[in-house]
Structure formats: structure tokens, C-alpha cells
Amino acid sequence: MEDTKPQLLTVTIDGIAVEVEPGTTILQAARKIGPDVAPPAMCYYQPLKGSGGKCRACLVRVAAGSTKDPRPMPKLVASCLTAVQDGMVVENTTNPQVVDARNGIVEFLLLNHPLDCPVCDQAGECDLQNFAFDHGKATTRYEEDRRTFEKKDIGPYIQLHMTRCILCYRCVYTADQITEKRVHGVLGRGDASEIGTYIEKAIDNDFSGNVIDVCPVGALTDKTYRFKNRVWFTKPVDAHRDCPTCSGKVTLWYRGDEVIRVTARKNEWNEVTEFICNTCRFETKKTSDWVIEGPTKVSRSSVISANKYRADLEKPSFGKRLAAAEYKPIHDERDTSQLSIQQLPPERFAKTLPSAVEPEP
Amino acid sequence: MTKKILTEHINVPGIETFDVYRQQGGYTAVEKALKTMTPDEIVEEVKKAGVRGRGGAGFPMGMKWSFLAKPEGVPRYLVCNADESEPGTFKDHYLMKHIPHLLIEGMIVSSFALGANKSFIYVRGELMYVIRILEKAIAEAKAKGFLGKNILGSGYDLELVVQPGGGAYICGEETALLESLEGKRGNPRNKPPFPAVKGLYQCPTVVNNVESIATTSWIINNGGDAYAAIGIGRSTGTKLISASGHMRKPGVYEIELGLPVEDFIYADEWCGGIRPGHKFKALVAGGSSVPILPANLALTLANGEKRLMSYESLSDGGFATGTMLGSGGFILFDETSCIVKNTWNFSRFYHHESCGQCSPCREGTGWMEKVLHRIEHGHGHQHDIDLLVDVSKKIEGNTICPLGDAAAWPVASAIRHFRDEFQWHIDHPTEATQPGAVYRGEMALV
Numbered sequence: 001m002e003d004t005k006p007q008l009l010t011v012t013i014d015g016i017a018v019e020v021e022p023g024t025t026i027l028q029a030a031r032k033i034g035p036d037v038a039p040p041a042m043c044y045y046q047p048l049k050g051s052g053g054k055c056r057a058c059l060v061r062v063a064a065g066s067t068k069d070p071r072p073m074p075k076l077v078a079s080c081l082t083a084v085q086d087g088m089v090v091e092n093t094t095n096p097q098v099v100d101a102r103n104g105i106v107e108f109l110l111l112n113h114p115l116d117c118p119v120c121d122q123a124g125e126c127d128l129q130n131f132a133f134d135h136g137k138a139t140t141r142y143e144e145d146r147r148t149f150e151k152k153d154i155g156p157y158i159q160l161h162m163t164r165c166i167l168c169y170r171c172v173y174t175a176d177q178i179t180e181k182r183v184h185g186v187l188g189r190g191d192a193s194e195i196g197t198y199i200e201k202a203i204d205n206d207f208s209g210n211v212i213d214v215c216p217v218g219a220l221t222d223k224t225y226r227f228k229n230r231v232w233f234t235k236p237v238d239a240h241r242d243c244p245t246c247s248g249k250v251t252l253w254y255r256g257d258e259v260i261r262v263t264a265r266k267n268e269w270n271e272v273t274e275f276i277c278n279t280c281r282f283e284t285k286k287t288s289d290w291v292i293e294g295p296t297k298v299s300r301s302s303v304i305s306a307n308k309y310r311a312d313l314e315k316p317s318f319g320k321r322l323a324a325a326e327y328k329p330i331h332d333e334r335d336t337s338q339l340s341i342q343q344l345p346p347e348r349f350a351k352t353l354p355s356a357v358e359p360e361p
Numbered sequence: 362m363t364k365k366i367l368t369e370h371i372n373v374p375g376i377e378t379f380d381v382y383r384q385q386g387g388y389t390a391v392e393k394a395l396k397t398m399t400p401d402e403i404v405e406e407v408k409k410a411g412v413r414g415r416g417g418a419g420f421p422m423g424m425k426w427s428f429l430a431k432p433e434g435v436p437r438y439l440v441c442n443a444d445e446s447e448p449g450t451f452k453d454h455y456l457m458k459h460i461p462h463l464l465i466e467g468m469i470v471s472s473f474a475l476g477a478n479k480s481f482i483y484v485r486g487e488l489m490y491v492i493r494i495l496e497k498a499i500a501e502a503k504a505k506g507f508l509g510k511n512i513l514g515s516g517y518d519l520e521l522v523v524q525p526g527g528g529a530y531i532c533g534e535e536t537a538l539l540e541s542l543e544g545k546r547g548n549p550r551n552k553p554p555f556p557a558v559k560g561l562y563q564c565p566t567v568v569n570n571v572e573s574i575a576t577t578s579w580i581i582n583n584g585g586d587a588y589a590a591i592g593i594g595r596s597t598g599t600k601l602i603s604a605s606g607h608m609r610k611p612g613v614y615e616i617e618l619g620l621p622v623e624d625f626i627y628a629d630e631w632c633g634g635i636r637p638g639h640k641f642k643a644l645v646a647g648g649s650s651v652p653i654l655p656a657n658l659a660l661t662l663a664n665g666e667k668r669l670m671s672y673e674s675l676s677d678g679g680f681a682t683g684t685m686l687g688s689g690g691f692i693l694f695d696e697t698s699c700i701v702k703n704t705w706n707f708s709r710f711y712h713h714e715s716c717g718q719c720s721p722c723r724e725g726t727g728w729m730e731k732v733l734h735r736i737e738h739g740h741g742h743q744h745d746i747d748l749l750v751d752v753s754k755k756i757e758g759n760t761i762c763p764l765g766d767a768a769a770w771p772v773a774s775a776i777r778h779f780r781d782e783f784q785w786h787i788d789h790p791t792e793a794t795q796p797g798a799v800y801r802g803e804m805a806l807v
Contacts, residue, residue, distance in 0.1 A: 190717045
């Protein structure tokens with residue numbers, strides 16, 4: 001009884017081989033390699049059982065099913081649900097078909113999205129924003145009216161903006177799996193489906209606030225934090241307290257020395273690691289209530305880490321990427337030797353240009 | 362006359378009652394199966410018959426049965442999909458209404474073959490009167506000892522439940538049907554796991570169409586080889602075709618697979634030709650979700666041969682010049698019908714029926730409908746046709762269930778074959794929006 005470990009499977013994603021345990025999904029295997037390879041996930045949420053498969057943002061192409069059966073899969077598959085096989089070859093962003101499909105998904109998700117990021121509390125930590133930045137276009141081909149919904153009040157703590165919802169069902173699974181009774185769900189069908197409580201009920205239980213954290217967009221936001229600040233102006237700090245109902249491990253979001261928001265701690269994939277109760281989230285907002293552990297490590301290149309205070313963090317690449325996209329070398333063929341301009345040494349420019357802009361080979 | 366398997370006795374008065382059905386040789390398959398055959402032998406016969414799923418996808422039924430997982434101590438279920446809601450298809454409705462015992466007999470035999478002790482018939486919710494007919498027939502069969510405990514003394518028990526559907530097209534997709542049957546919202550499940558492994562209540566389940574199940578009693582009585590002798594190639598047996606549209610005799614016809622499309626349309630035995638004074642313009646051969654074909658391609662293959670009513674011949678040439686047999690919803694259009702309007706109508710249906718679970722279908726179907734609405738009502742832009750093609754491509758194949766494909770194919774194929782007509786609507790909005798206005802440009806009319 002020496003070898004009780006399951007045999008590891010080798011899967012190649014975008015040319016990078018990784019060994020994973022049997023039963024791992026392609027998405028998890030890709031996440032093991034790193035954020036550059038991991039497909040985006042708008043509905044899949046690892047802590048929630050049964051989530052995934054709905055947004056189709058994580059579609060990948062399986063170029064070879066396994067060593068035994070190396071045929072490619074006929075359609076693109078949802079990487080969040082497809083288990084890896086030994087010898088599987090997966091194409092993520094290296095395949096134009098996948099990129100094309102993903103561009104399509106962004107377009108579909110944004111069709112009826114209000115694009116009110118300037119007034120949305122989620123801006124800056126929004127999965128859809130990141131996804132659109134990676135795969136979206138600056139213009140839309142949609143000319144009709146966007147769909148709207150009647151406003152619904154779902155209680156004193158949670159603000160529901162149905163127009164922003166992308167129907168990922170995460171909040172439904174959350175309520176199913178961590179609360180005793182789910183009182184909200186998806187009503188209607190097709191593009192008229194909406195999250196709601198049948199007959200205008202308030203969502204009222206100790207863990208209801210977690211739907212705010214799992215929401216990938218600004219459809220469910222914290223009423224106690226509403227319009228108070230932008231996330232990139234706040235400082236996240238890890239803290240804990242002795243809570244009778246939950247683990248009490250949270251992230252406090254400071255503006256100056258004032259706690260303006262409390263959320264659960266999230267990992268690098270923006271997934272909550274431990275769900276917290278409403279008392280911690282909404283009612284304990286004094287520094288004296290908490291034991292401070294230190295600044296939160298924001299490991300993904302997000303705008304939250306854009307400001308400040310940790311020199312070792314890589315600055316978000318958004319600006320650089322934008323600059324790289326906008327930057328065009330000027331082919332000036334005029335003879336400048338005739339002009340009485342003092343030629344500056346090229347190093348002068350090199351400093352001011354972002355390092356990401358590398359000359360095309 | 363072609364061979365009739367399902368509708369042989371359909372015109373016998375009182376066939377909906379147990380006694381008349383029994384007099385016509387009904388329930389002999391149950392006797393034969395339960396008394397002389399083992400479940401595996403039945404599956405073998407159905408495999409030999411090569412009968413392909415009549416619900417639309419055309420997957421071999423015997424193979425589907427043999428995929429059923431059989432773990433110890435776990436119940437297995439047979440579910441009959443009678444949620445027929447495809448526009449243009451009405452064959453199951455006709456069969457259940459007129460000859461309910463044929464389905465029940467098939468259900469008993471199939472359930473015995475699969476080892477299911479509780480089987481369900483999920484009937485479209487709008488067909489309440491059919492549900493009553495079925496329930497009455499089940500009660501009769503039960504009274505005669507063909508259902509319930511210890512059927513015909515064989516020791517086999519079967520309970521048959523008729524379930525009214527949730528009133529949604531999507532509930533005809535097998536996994537959405539199972540969700541709906543479990544009492545949940547009818548959202549299709551992600552596959553795998555397939556229903557054969559984890560279906561109803563997470564137990565192994567087979568979902569079959571009404572027509573597929575109804576054929577089993579004939580196969581048991583006459584043998585799989587006899588069934589396989591009917592038809593052509595891998596399209597064995599007979600098929601019910603729901604013929605509708607601009608023809609002289611619309612209705613449900615049972616045809617032997619392999620019949621030329623031309624004969625089916627023009628022969629007096631079947632559709633009886635295009636309505637007098639008009640010409641054949643286009644054909645939807647298998648229900649609204651299959652690609653539409655112009656008249657010339659509907660009658661002949663790309664290589665000039667006659668097109669036949671069979672799974673292979675209809676899909677010959679892929680989607681470039683072919684279509685699919687689908688569920689057999691045969692819709693015929695003459696030259697007075699506007700393809701743009703028709704495509705918009707289909708698109709509107711899929712927009713309305715999308716479950717809203719996955720994003721390409723939820724957003725894409727609505728988008729296509731709006732663009733088509735715009736073209737039809739004279740507000741189309743020059744780039745709209747390419748936009749539609751692009752949107753349909755981005756939906757197709759990227760969704761959880763085939764509804765996305767079903768919404769994309771009619772639009773893509775209509776543009777593929779009738780692009781001029783779309784262009785005419787965009788170029789001449791005033792003319793095109795006149796009441797009854799139809800494109801009269803160059804096209805293949807037969």
C-alpha cells in the first residue's frame with residue numbers, strides 16, 4: 001500500500017504542459033498554470049457546487065481529447081465543466097476560433113448591459129469590465145433599446161440593479177448552498193429573465209450579504225456602501241474578529257481611517273474563500289471591532305492595487321496595454337539635419353515610454 | 362401504397378378504446394415480450410431494426426438504450442418525450458389522440474427492455490385533452506392487467522405516469538424535460554453527464570420520442586430484421602411526416618423512408634401538389650429549426666440526383682445545399698410567401714422560447730429577431746445581412762443545448778439561399794412594406 005496517490009494526468013494548455021489530479025476541469029488546470037492562460041469565468045465559481053456552464057466565456061477548443069483517443073472535440077467546450085483526460089491538448093487564446101467566440105460572448109453580455117460603470121459601485125472590481133477590456137470592442141453593433149426592468153426592493157442591505165445582471169446564477173447557488181432558505185431566483189425566461197423575489201419579498205437571513213460578493217457585476221451591491229467611494233481609492237486591509245456565526249475573517253476597506261465597507265476575503269480568482277455573516281459585513285464598521293492583520297494582498301493585476309503602498313506589486317497592465325495598442329511609431333522621413341533642433345539622446349525618451357512597448361521584431 | 366406501421370389501424374372506429382385496439386392485434390407485443398423474451402433480446406431486436414430517434418436528432422434508438430448505465434440498486438427510468446412543440450410538427454399529437462394504446466404498448470415493452478418500473482409520458486401542457494385520452498387508456502390497460510403489479514403473471518411491475526408539461530418549447534430538450542419533470546425550472550443541463558448515466562432524479566434515464574417508442578411493438582411482433590428491410594440504407598422503417606403549408610392536402614402521413622421528396626409533394630397519395638395556380642418556392646423539411654431550402658435544392662441534390670425523404674439524403678451536401686429530416690415537420694412555401702417575414706417569425710419564436718440560461722442564446726436570439734424585424738418593416742441597413750450571419754455564427758455551437766443552433770440555422774440558411782430577397786427588402790423599404798408585397802426577382806421556382 002505504498003502508491004495510494006492517484007495517477008496524475010498531463011494536459012497541455014496553449015502549449016504549456018501541467019500535471020493535475022483526475023477529475024480536474026480544464027479551467028482549474030489552466031488556473032494552475034497562471035492567470036495568463038486561465039480562461040475568463042463569468043459564472044463559474046469554484047466554492048459553489050453546480051455553478052458554471054452558463055456564460056460560455058470560458059469556451060476553449062480541445063484539439064486532442066486524450067492520448068487514447070486523440071480526436072479533437074467537434075465543438076468548443078466550456079472549460080469550467082469539462083474534466084481533463086490524460087494527454088489532452090487544449091487551445092485557449094492561441095486559437096482564433098476561441099478568441100472569436102469569446103469576443104462574441106462579450107458582445108452578447110454587453111448588448112443589454114447599461115454600461116453605467118461611472119456610477120456603478122462594482123467598477124474597478126467587476127469581472128465583466130475586465131472581460132470586456134480583454135476581449136471587447138469600443139463600439140457596439142446593437143441599435144435597439146436596451147432592456148429595462150422595474151426596480152425591485154429586496155431588503156435594507158442589498159441593492160438589486162437588474163439591468164446590470166448577466167444571469168450567471170451565482171447568487172441563486174449561494175442562497176441555495178449557504179443559507180437555509182432561498183427566497184430569490186430567476187423569474188421569466190429568455191432575455192426577459194430576471195433575478196427577483198416572487199411577490200416582492202425581502203431577502204432576510206444571516207448570510208444574505210454574500211450574494212454581493214459573488215456577483216460578478218454590479219447587479220447586487222452593498223446598500224451601506226452605495227455611492228460612498230470608488231474601490232480604487234480605498235485601502236483593503238485583512239482583519240478578523242471573534243464572530244459567533246461565521247469565521248469572522250474579512251477584508252476591511254478603508255477611506256482614510258474610516259471603514260466604509262466590509263467584504264469577505266477573495267482569492268486571486270476573485271472568489272470568496274470563506275463566506276461571512278451579515279453582522280460582520282453590515283454592522284461592524286469600527287476599527288475597534290476588528291483585529292487588523294495587515295494590508296490585503298491584491299494579487300491579480302487589478303485597479304485596486306493601482307494606488308500606492310506596496311512597491312513590490314506590479315502595476316496593472318491596463319495602461320501599458322492601452323498605450324501599446326495606441327502607440328504608433330512615427331515614420332518621419334524628413335531630413336531633420338537641416339533643422340536647427342537639438343537632437344536629444346534616445347535614452348531620454350526611453351524613460352518616459354512604458355517598458356511594455358517593445359519594438360516589433 | 363407504402364407500408365404502414367403506426368397508422369395501419371388508425372381509421373378503425375373506436376381504436377382509442379382498449380377492446381377495439383386488442384381486436385386489431387394490439388398488446389400482442391407485450392405478451393410476446395414479457396412471456397418469451399428477455400430484456401436484452403428486446404434491446405438486440407431494436408438495435409437490429411436500426412430505428413433512429415424520431416424526435417429530431419436521429420440518434421439510433423438501440424444504441425441509446427445500450428448506453429443506459431445499470432448500477433445495482435438504482436432505479437432506472439424511461440421517459441417518453443411527448444412535448445412536441447416544434448413549429449410545423451404535429452405527428453405525436455395525432456398519434457396520441459387517435460391511437461393512445463399504441464404508445465402505451467410501446468411504453469410497456471420499452472420499459473421492460475430497460476428494466477424501468479416507473480415510466481413517464483411528458484405531454485405538452487397545452488394538450489390537456491390528449492392527456493385525458495392517455496390517462497383513460499392507461500386506466501383501461503391497468504384494468505386488463507397490462508399495467509400495474511405483476512403484469513400478465515410475469516413478475517414485472519410497471520407504473521405509467523402522464524405528466525402535463527410546463528408549457529415551454531425548451532422542455533422538449535431532454536435534459537430540460539427531466540428538470541421540468543423533477544418539478545424545477547426547465548433549464549437544460551450541461552452535458553456530460555448524459556441522461557443515460559445521470560438523468561431523472563440523478564438515476565439512469567432514457568428519453569425517447571413518442572413515435573420511436575410506438576414503433577417498438579411492431580418490431581417485437583415482426584422482428585428487427587423485418588423493420589430494417591423497410592426504408593433505405595441507414596434510414597430504416599417508416600416516418601410520420603407532418604405536412605403543412607401551401608399544398609393541396611396538408612396532414613400527417615406515414616411514409617417509408619427513401620421516398621423521393623418530389624413524389625411526396627406531388628403524388629395524390631400524399632400532399633397532392635402545390636395549391637393550384639402557384640409555384641413551389643421553398644421547403645422546410647424537418648420542423649422550423651432545420652435549414653430552409655429553395656425549391657430546386659429541395660427536389661434534387663447538388664449532383665442532380667433526386668432528393669429522398671431520408672436522414673442521409675436530406676442532409677446531403679451539408680448545410681451548403683442540404684438540410685435535415687429533423688422531426689418531420691414538412692412546411693412548404695409557394696411564391697406568395699415572403700422568406701424575410703417567415704424567418705423573422707421563426708426567429709421571434711426562438712427569442713420567445715429561449716430559456717435565458719446561457720448568454721449567446723439569451724442575447725443572440727433577441728438580437729436576431731430585432732434585426733429581422735427591422736428589415737421586414739423597412740428600416741434595414743446595408744450591413745444588417747452580414748450582421749445577422751455573424752450573430753448566427755456566434756450563437757451556433759456555443760450554447761448549452763441545441764436551441765441556440767435551432768435559432769441560428771433558419772436565419773443563416775435563409776440568408777444563404779435567399780440573400781437577394783433580404784437585399785431587396787433593405788433596398789426597397791417602401792415597396793417591401795406594402796401589404797402582401799413579395800419579392801418577385803430572380804429565383805428558382807418549380
